[in-house]
Amino acid sequence: MEYFIELFLGGLTRGSIYALIALGYTMVYGIIQLINFAHGEIYMIGAFVAYVVCGVLTIYGFHGVSILIIAGILAVVYSCAYGYTLEKVAYRPLRGAPRLSPLISAIGMSIFLQNYVLLAQTPDFLPFPALIPEFDFMEPVAHIIGSAELVILVTTLVTMILLTLLIKYTKIGKAMRATQQDMSMARLVGVNVDRVISMTFIIGSALAAIGGVLVASYIGQVNFYIGFIAGVKAFTAAVLGGIGSIPGAVLGGLALGLTESFAAGYISSDYEDAFAFALLVLILTLRPSGILGRATKQKV
Amino acid sequence: MKNLKQSLAVALWFIFLTFPLMVVKVNTSDSLVEWRWWNILWVGLGTFALSFVWRHALARKEARQMAAQAGQEELIGPGPFERVMANQTLRNQFMFGLLIFALIFPWTFDTYQTTIMISALIYVILGLGLNITVGLAGLLDLGYVAFFAVGAYAYALLNHHFGLGFWTVLPVGGLLSCLFGVILGFPILRLRGDYLAIVTLGFGMIIKVVLENWSEFSFGPSGIANIDKPGLFGLAMDIDAATTYIYYIAIALVIFTVFVTTRLRNSRIGRAWIALREDEIACVAMGIDMARTKLSAYALGAYWAGMVGVLFAAKTTFINPASFTFMESAIILSIVVLGGMGSILGVILGAFILILMPEYLRAFSEYRMLAFGAAMVLMMIFRPQGIITNIRQKYEYKGLKEETEHG
Secondary structure: OOOHHHHHHHHHEEEHHHHHHHHHHHHHHHHOOOOOHHHHHHHHHHHHHHHHHHHHHOEEEOOOOHHHHHHHHHHHHHHHHHHHHHHHHHHHHHOOOHHHHHHHHHHHHHHHHHHHHHHHHOOOOOEOOOOOOHHHHHHHHOOOEEEEEHHHHHHHHHHHHHHHHHHHHHHHHHHHEEEEEEEOOOOHHOHHHHHHHHHHHHHHHHHHHHHHHHHHHHHHOOOOOHHHHHHHHHHHHHHHHHHHHHHHHHHHHHHHHHHHHHHHHOOOOOOHHHHEEEEEEHHHHHOOOOOOOOOOOOOO | OOOHHHOOOOOOOHHHHHHHHHHEEEOOOEEEEEEEOOHHHHHHHHHHHHHHHHHHHHHHHHHHHHHHHHHOOOOOOHHHHHHHOEEEEEEEHHHHHHHHHHHHHHHHOOHHHHHHHHHHHHHHHHHHHHHHHHHHHHOOOOOOOOHHHHHHHHHHHHHHOOOOHHHHHHHHHHHHHHHHHHHHHHHHHOOOOOHHHHOOOOOOOHHHHHHHOOHHHHHHHHOOOOOOOOOOOOOOOOHHHHHHHHHHHHHHHHHHHHHHHHHOOOHHHHHHHHHHHHHHHHHHHHHOOOOHHHHHHHHHHHHHHHHHHHHHHHOOOOOHHHHHHHHHHHHHHHHHHHHHHOOOOHHHHHHHHHHHHHHHHHHHHHHHHHHHHHHHHHHHHHOOOOOOOOOOOOOOOOHHHHHHHHO
16 A cells, blocks of 8 residues: 555656646647647756856856756746747747647757757766755655655646636636637737747747756756657657646646656566557547647637 | 847857757766866857857848748748749759769779768658658657667678578568558557657667567577668679679669659649648548558658668678767758758758768767757757758649730
């Protein structure tokens, strides 16, 4: 039973990270129907910036939680900047082009960003300092759930509540929902669609960066390639939940994390990735629009 | 003045963006921070200059689009190269010259050059195969390398366990890939473009994970060594002769592939693929069987990857799962995209450019993937039809033309 709870909490942690990244995919897809393939790279850049900032701060004598906060903030700022630039350079000129074009452009951008980090920094795995401290009050349950896992779960929960509030009650949130429903109509009633799209990329990137910093300090290493796998998994999660739906992305992320955790714990950890994709193929075959997605009727 | 200001802003923005990654480098083991200040200058100057080019190119593209909308000129018209190719005699001469060059190549260059040429030819076939799925049928396949792996492992395993030769396995590898294409095709028939891309990507990953972990079957990450080279009636060959021989096999396979894919493109099923790519709903409404058309595009696209996978295993005599990563799929995809989706000559040219250029520009080979990625983005924005435009065959009513000419 204890093993089961351990796997469950591990899956939940992993799933909440997937959910954080999946939100970026789903929000962008909901608005411009584009798989932002480079989203995983934004997550990786967030983690990498945090790594660099941590390194510099450690050498200049900072320590503890202050590093975590400064590195986290800078990672979010930079990820947002990259996400914003990415949209401007690679996707905006392709607005209105055939659907395959922006997708290929996104794949190109993903390859470009990976290799940019590889060349600017290093191809090696770098050790990432464990920024999240061990809490004393976690001592009695430490064999089931670590402090880092608790921080990840709480941070994700808080982020998601904030996101929900943002989308429900703020002006930009309303504009985002309007654009998602009908872009040309939103434009007609005075929504600045270009700004909404930029904002969507910025918010998605911020979520990815939070995920990136949390994962990097949980796993303890960064590399230019981490974004690719995480991105693919998160996209799988978004599709699982029904792409375009925000609660769907969260649900999909948790479902994927739990599946992986249980499959690795009870069957075999070698085939972890294969299980994730098998689940995806299964869901898409049975329900092409995902768990919470609405089946859209195509009209001519 | 306004331009200057804009470019300055762009340069400053990119300096800010690249600062933590390009300038700072942390060496944690020695607790040292390396500040590479010079990079600021390069980034600044580079983006400053590029932003001018970028704006100019975007403005030109827009002007062209406006003109096309006004009906003044065709948006995707034939370039000078396409006009030459449209001329029958010139084209035949060109093809003949190319063939002669291909045939004497191994005798004029050394074995090393021939080996490079073989790998370029392998990518030509891979590109042509993926061109069927992506270029003609418009189904984005991001796990194409999986079919390549199926072919390569088919030969390696059949050769290892049963001692089957190259020529026996060549069709078997292709057909096995076909089968995998159909298996992959079934669950995703109902999916739309984007979902399809992610499932094919997943398929590519599953194959790699299985090859890496199922050691009893595939010998795991250590791979399979000592695969037989293709035989020629039991003749003993040294390395040079064997390379030349494989080169000729590759040339023959390329010619075979070009012939079949050209015929396929102009056939009933090829036109069905193009119709499916242009508009799925209209295509189904016209009575084209969508399931059959999609499955055949997957199966026929996969066939070439399987076939050339056998050749790849025979050429390298050693394979392991590391040869079949997503990056390979991405390279093949960029060949198709850069060459021109749907255009056979474009794909061939694309493969040569993308594979040979990094080989001969060794100094820049580490920038290869960076350039690929950038080229994919730029190509999509400024020249989505690729290097060589695929010109759709048009049927002209000859009778009327003759009448007007004579009368």
